[in-house]
Amino acid sequence: MGSITLEHVNKSFGEVQVIPDISLDIKDGEFVVFVGPSGCGKSTLLRLIAGLEDTTSGTIKLDGQDVTDAPPARRGLAMVFQSYALYPHMTVRDNIAFPLKMAKMPQAEIDKKVDYAARTLNLASYLDRRPRALSGGQRQRVAIGRAIVREPKAFLFDEPLSNLDAALRVNMRLEITELHQQLKTTMIYVTHDQVEAMTMADRIVVLNAGNVEQFGSPLDLYKKPANRFVAGFIGSPKMNFVDGPEATKHGAHSIGVRPEHFKLSTTEGAWKGTVGVAEQLGSDTFLHVQTDGLGLMTIRTDGDQTFKHGDVVWLTPDPTRIYKFDAAGKAI
Amino acid sequence: MARRVSTSTKVGFTVLAWAVALLLFSPILWTVLTAFKTEAEAIASQPTFFPQNFTLENFGAVQDRSDYFKHAINSIIVSFGSTILGLIIAIPAAWSMAFAPSKRTKDILMWMLSTKMMPAVGVLIPIYLIFRDLRLLDTVHGLTLIMTLINLPIIVWMLYTYFKEIPVDILEAARMDGAELWNEITHVLVPMAVPGIASTLLLNVILAWNEAFWTITLTSGRAGTLTAFISSFSSPQGLFLAKLSAASLLAIAPILLLGWFSQKQLVRGLTFGAVK
Numbered sequence: 001m002g003s004i005t006l007e008h009v010n011k012s013f014g015e016v017q018v019i020p021d022i023s024l025d026i027k028d029g030e031f032v033v034f035v036g037p038s039g040c041g042k043s044t045l046l047r048l049i050a051g052l053e054d055t056t057s058g059t060i061k062l063d064g065q066d067v068t069d070a071p072p073a074r075r076g077l078a079m080v081f082q083s084y085a086l087y088p089h090m091t092v093r094d095n096i097a098f099p100l101k102m103a104k105m106p107q108a109e110i111d112k113k114v115d116y117a118a119r120t121l122n123l124a125s126y127l128d129r130r131p132r133a134l135s136g137g138q139r140q141r142v143a144i145g146r147a148i149v150r151e152p153k154a155f156l157f158d159e160p161l162s163n164l165d166a167a168l169r170v171n172m173r174l175e176i177t178e179l180h181q182q183l184k185t186t187m188i189y190v191t192h193d194q195v196e197a198m199t200m201a202d203r204i205v206v207l208n209a210g211n212v213e214q215f216g217s218p219l220d221l222y223k224k225p226a227n228r229f230v231a232g233f234i235g236s237p238k239m240n241f242v243d244g245p246e247a248t249k250h251g252a253h254s255i256g257v258r259p260e261h262f263k264l265s266t267t268e269g270a271w272k273g274t275v276g277v278a279e280q281l282g283s284d285t286f287l288h289v290q291t292d293g294l295g296l297m298t299i300r301t302d303g304d305q306t307f308k309h310g311d312v313v314w315l316t317p318d319p320t321r322i323y324k325f326d327a328a329g330k331a332i
Numbered sequence: 333m334a335r336r337v338s339t340s341t342k343v344g345f346t347v348l349a350w351a352v353a354l355l356l357f358s359p360i361l362w363t364v365l366t367a368f369k370t371e372a373e374a375i376a377s378q379p380t381f382f383p384q385n386f387t388l389e390n391f392g393a394v395q396d397r398s399d400y401f402k403h404a405i406n407s408i409i410v411s412f413g414s415t416i417l418g419l420i421i422a423i424p425a426a427w428s429m430a431f432a433p434s435k436r437t438k439d440i441l442m443w444m445l446s447t448k449m450m451p452a453v454g455v456l457i458p459i460y461l462i463f464r465d466l467r468l469l470d471t472v473h474g475l476t477l478i479m480t481l482i483n484l485p486i487i488v489w490m491l492y493t494y495f496k497e498i499p500v501d502i503l504e505a506a507r508m509d510g511a512e513l514w515n516e517i518t519h520v521l522v523p524m525a526v527p528g529i530a531s532t533l534l535l536n537v538i539l540a541w542n543e544a545f546w547t548i549t550l551t552s553g554r555a556g557t558l559t560a561f562i563s564s565f566s567s568p569q570g571l572f573l574a575k576l577s578a579a580s581l582l583a584i585a586p587i588l589l590l591g592w593f594s595q596k597q598l599v600r601g602l603t604f605g606a607v608k
Contacts, residue, residue, distance in 0.1 A: 050508060051507075065410045071512075072508050073507055078508060079504075079505065079508040082501075083502035085521060098506070098511075099509035099510050101508055102511050148511070
């Protein structure tokens, strides 16, 4: 079991309030991603759950039990760090076995579990190596192995893929998602990469300046963003925002249209503009269009389009997919 | 591009380096040579460089007059004892300063260092009186205690510097893996800091071995270390230069050898973390 409940959690470092007041309810077996720009407090929130930081006020419960004052060693959670944080003086085998040794498990059982974890993670032939003789991806696998052997109540991942190259990152992303499907253990995953958040999460917590902007499924966040911040943060490329008279026409303070929700024409449409940069990815083409009076807009179109710098285009937003926001940025 | 150095510059600097090195080494060389001379030759008004009548009798005389081995054993106990005791106190202290600092940590570190700036003689009277009242005068354990105390700031500082180089993530990982404080220190921190701890140990053994002020003032016959042993030969009745040299040579030989064999470790430890 591994349900995690945060009740009015507050954290200040001296005078600086990093997390003003957060309440969250994470169900057993859920894959929850904390996402937000750097400095939004997502890592701090994870460290509070881990017990590596003390809360200033509020309660943290694990399976209904208050663990607010319990040290990390007593919480039964496992964590995977961005820097891998392997023990450099121990072999891979000893690294993976360390939490079991700390739990005073009999040696025979430790060997069995380490071998099983090593086979699951394709590490069997590296067991006697030191971490420095491993590649980044292998190191991260060892860190994950060290986390899974002890069968924790929940896994905490602190930006585990940011030190890997792009191709490896996609592989490891899949591996972690598969691991979750296999183990069905609660996982909390911190990232600043909204693609990781969208692809991995059951539910996403979008954080901004220590506040929860929205907590919901990836598609909920994409389709029904609670406010302008979430609308701008979820989705890639970013949503286009328009203020002023054009927004007032739709009865809002500002409106937003995602790059993929435009109709593109060379002859007619709602907004006229000139193509600045055309980024051709093969499957898609991103056009950065300077519109007359409405600013720069990003348009996603199919890869066969051959617009180039200086072309005049007409943009028509899909009327059913225009997001409206009030003066405070809340969705209407 | 490598800098170009002309041959004459190279030769010039090499000669200069050797000259300075020999100048610094000459008193020790002179002591070594004198130890093998007779007393008469040692004080001859026309000094000789190499011993004319090579003799080992000074060493025998020294051992006969005051027991070299007793002093050597005292030196070993005091230097290693105080260093190990110091490490036992300093490792947890440096851990807390490096990984759980408070607002005052920097001040405490500076204050500890400042105690080394004060001349030792400034606290001679109080320390002497405390030792007298606690019956610690001329005892090996009393001397070990004072040596631990005077070297503790250096031990804490050195360990603190090494510990700062260790990524805190790794200690946090140990905490997440269920390690209580004791296991975190013994299984993770100490093994990772072995080079630093080793050079701290070596340096402090050398410092404690060479310490003369407190050893000479707080001991006499029973607990005297090798520094006290040397000073007992600079007798006021007359100069026995050859015997004094023999005693000095015997006293510095063990630590000189230790320093020689461990110099790689010492240099590595002292520059630990300087280059990643």
